[in-house]
Amino acid sequence: MTDASQRAAPSGSPLRRAAIFVALVVLAGLFLAPTVGVIFSAFKTTRDISLGELWSIPSRLFLGNFAVVLEKPEIYVYLRNTFIVAISASLLSITLGSLAGYVFAKLPFFGSELLFLLFVSGLFFPPQIVLIPLFKMFNGMGLIDTLWALIIVHTAMGIPICTLLMRNFLISVPDALRESALVEGVSEWRILLFVVLPISLPALAVLATLQFTWIWNDFLWPLIMVQSDEKRTVMLGLVFLRGQYSVAWGIQGALALLASLPTLLVFLFFQRYFISGMTMGAVKG
Amino acid sequence: MATRENFWRFALLAAPVSVFAVFVLWPMFDSFRYSLTDWNGFDDSPRFVGLENFRRIFTDPLFFNSLINTAIWMGAALAVPTIGGLALALLLDSRVRGARIFKSIFYLPICLASVVVGQIWIWIFQPDWGLLNEAIRSAGHLSPKQFHWAWLAEPRTALACVILAWSWQQTGLNMVIFLAGLTSIPSELLEAAAIDNVPDWKKTLYIVLPMLRPATAVAVALSMIGALKTFDILYIMTGGGPFHSSDTLALFMYNESFQKYKMGYGSSISVVLFLICVVIIVAYFRQVGKLGEIYD
């Protein structure tokens, strides 16, 4: 197994590698500017920011914002809730998407293209339009103000993209793999679980990263489905730090930084699964 | 043979299809039926008005305004974050020091909450002390009096600025997709090309890019759909203003439905939005399908 970043080793001339590095540094600098702004805001008082001093390099680091955030007991409840929802819904949607993607890629049938398109059409509308129907549905089921409502919604809403990605990825996996396993008498679900999925680790890693990030950062569904404080997610908590006639730049910056850590860590964790060559190796062997 | 396969088709699709049908499809069509009424969200029995809402859409200048803005956004989505994500992935694919740090820097934007992202970009575009104008002023040795363009307050630049902020986040997303896509390119092909002394740019153009087709499809689809649906950042940075110059279909629909309490009309806008997406995606997949055949 070769790591993606090691593959081009033989062909890079030093000049080319230096040029790439410089380009990356410049781009990284541009990309970092807004992030640095957020970091600055976390270490300044709201008052200083109101007075227009956001972009000046802080002479001292004001830690009060972090203190306020970390001292609020609700924040930990919010974080716990968000973890529960994000992890469960990611797992469920990726599972369901993989099942469907496998069928569309390896077991197509008359009309499966259309069904696939129907799945993908779930991406085609702004979530606001199903706010009311879903609210009514969950209300009828007594699931309003529970984390279940959030988990179910995010699972369902994640099925289209998971299906799309898995199906596209699995199409590029050679049919020979499946056929040789079938010849050996392996049943279909075992093929899916033990042959196909291990090869799909890069796609699964991408989905895990993206789904977790999207669900973690979602604000709309918690807004509608959750009413009491114990069920809130961290994004709601972040937005409601601002009052009707007040602003809370510093605290919001601090909380935003803290809340971005899980998704960043998930991203870094799944990086190692962007591995190439598994497909080829499996066919040869 | 066939029945065994059919059994698996059914068994594997049962769960995804039912969850999807119950919690996505049915609510979607349920909301579509309101497009045939003049519902305001509160009435218990909305009045049926047939295609009246749709007739109104096609004479509503705000609708066409938001349609054009959405189209512009989608075009920009193809240009900036998709190509940008691809470029980043290609750059990071070669062995380069600190790849992990670079990747984190490019992915971090999407990890930040949109309310904060929107606000930070407001502070970047702030006319008097914002980062952009400060940079421009120091580069051109201008005083604040000479240059204080209000990027978000000027109808000509507002939309571009929001698209830029959105691209800043979206590029990292696409980068991840392309990075994963790059892993499916067999290293033997690249090694063979190296042995044959194929120049890098040819390698990229004739080997890497074509093999990235599935990933490209996903990245393009996501970017375009993101352009169609983006709401949070737009709402915070401009709210569709000034004077609807940055109004997109998603925001327009939200304002009509939830601010003016015209759920029926808002619903019809989402129907139109949905149909537009269908047309685009079908056309896209047809195209990709044809090209795919050539390569097989």
Added chain:
Amino acid sequence: MDPWVILRRCGTAVLASALILAANVAWAAENEVTIMHYFTADIGGAGLHPIFDKFKKETGITVVDSPIGHEDYKTGILVRAAGNSLPDIFSEWAGARTQFVVDTGKLEPLDALWAAQKLDSVVAKPVAASATIYNGKRYLIPIGYHYAAVFYNAKVLKDAGVTTTPKTWDEFVSMCKTLKGKGVTPFALGTKNRWPGQFWFDYLLLRTAGPEYRAKLVAGKASYTDPEVKKAMALWKDIVDAGFFGENSNADDWTDAADKVAKGQAAMTLMGTWITGYWTQNGLKAVEDYDFFDFPTVDPSVPRVAVGPVDGFVISAKGKNLEGAEKLATLIISDVDLQINWAKTQGALSPNVNVPTSAYTPVMERAKESVATAAAFNFNYDLANPPSVADVGLNMFAKFMGGTNDINALLEETQKEAADAFKK
């Protein structure tokens, strides 16, 4: 053991559990009141949590709290209403918004409650008259209100040599000229979110055409192309052309404009009394750092009207705990201590006439006097107009501040859109 005995014992246990559960659920419903409002953040909590705590102590009822930021509040309430799951008691801005909800028939009339709790003697008359009655019945219990006035940076005015605040339009204009002469921008106005511009329109129209005309305009019975509106806009254009407003009003939010005044980059801003809460948060002091004066008179024959929003609570007709909601509403408005706390924490004015002067800063006390002595209390533009019409007007103000030379064309366009909006 005899299986029948086991079965009987199990059956009894199940029955007992079911009964206890049912009793619990019923008890819970009786012992809970669900509330939804837009008073988020610590500031909102500082005002409301004492109320909920006291309520629980006095009645044993728990308040299930659900704050939503006011940007998203309209969405939240709409979804609840559409799902037939409105909270027992929820916030609404008095005026057209409450009228809208009243007209949907989902609110409980509160006349009986009003009479029983003798709220006539508790709630200030101008507020009671304008904010609580819809279609002839009482629907809204006010919790606090605000007054829009010209707030200024005391030090800036002093440094510029301005010693008296203007009472008439001419004095007003001449003061602005003085300020400008000393290099100070007279006004900061942040129309990024459009609504701050409405106070200018409201006051200019009210001071020249009077409250009866304005009532006609917001009801769709007058036109934006009428001479009254043209006159008000002409006045506005005069002071804009004279350079009394800074540049790029559309780039600033109301907080940015307030910051400019706080920093001394501008002298004044026309804003509601909540700005005192915001400034206090940023460390400014009443009278010493900031103060206000009423919007000047233009035509002395026109009565002086006060403009501002009223925050209130309405009660859902089909809520689970109607009685509890009514008790809570009564507590909110009648309890003097809670009202004092509300006024202090929100920078608001209390509609409760029994709140003493000592509860207010000198600035807020004068604001209260201004409202009490005004001829009438009017809601600001976006609360006086139905939502779709409000949108049209707010656009017009933003366009105007963005720089329009042809006022007549702007007014005609506005009238066309407003007429359309009124029809639907």
